[in-house]
Amino acid sequence: MNRPARLNRVLLAILGLLLLAAGLLPIAIRSGWLPVLGPDRPLVPGTALPPTWVLYAAAVAGLVVALAGLRWLAAQLTRRPRARIWRFDTDPATGSTELSSSAAAKPFVEEVRSYQGVHDATAVLLGNRAGPALEIVVSVEHDGDPADIRTRIRTEGVPRLRQALDLDSLPARVELRFTAATGARVS
Template identity: 70%
Template sequence: MNRPARLNRTLIAVLGLLLMAAGALPAAIRFHWLPALGADRPLVPGTALPPAWVLYAAAAAGIVLALAGLRWLAAQLVRKPRGHVWRFDDSPDDGTTELAAGAAVVPFVEELRGYPGVHHATATLAGTRQAPVLEVVVSVEQDGDPTGIRGRIHAEGVPRLCQALDLDSLATRIELRFTTTSGSRVG
């Protein structure tokens, strides 16, 4: 259960409904669907236009709000791949072994967190044992070397994980994020 994601989607839905209602109100007045608010009555008192700077400020605020909303919406579309339980049953007569894909990457993530310049790391092993996909998100410190970290993941981390899971190859997607944290952690 991901409570922040549920709350986030609920807030998006409520905000969307409020915006649709606010957009439908002028149309309802115009087409006389709300008789209490006649189409011939002004919405605001007075007929003078506001100063030009007010119109520019309102337009700029609307554009910033729209871009922020689009960014928020785009963030909702990015989802973590779902992990599976892998079954190792080469000879069913001897029994089966099951491994949660999430548990398989825990040592890999701990190894990544020990790399110089890595502030935080997460990984998800998705797909089946026949077609696995590794999704890695690494937060790089301000003075970290992203090229070196990426190279080390491909040269050391992923081959070690492949060996541990007895895989010939592992499709890997690495996302590097940068933090404002600088310097190595003490620990």
């Protein structure tokens, strides 16, 4: 459910390798492992300022890196798929019924939130009536029983939603997240 995770891992690995290379380069120069650059030679010849075009190129490169960083940051935001409209029409001459997928998932979410040990829950109904899918994210309290919650979702919640939507099958994917919150104590 965390779509930018693969991109994050690749970019972090590349950035890590670049930083590692940048850190090892001065060590390699100083110890003489790179004979092209001597340890006593300056990195750039002279002390004069570079040509103006070099400064502009560095500014553009910095801007491109900054914009790429902002794009990467924007990719980190949690994105939910947009709600779709499901049409229930067996005979167009008699009319049709339309239902928003977010409205269909709302009672299911409220039911899951009422389960013992659940702190919060969200669900997204994806696809259309011909190929539906349900993605559920449940925040479990630290004293909640994840196995029991998952079993109740599989045996009670999803079948009830499937029956309400008149679906033959409803593949569901459950992601459990744990929170430090505790449930109400009964004395």
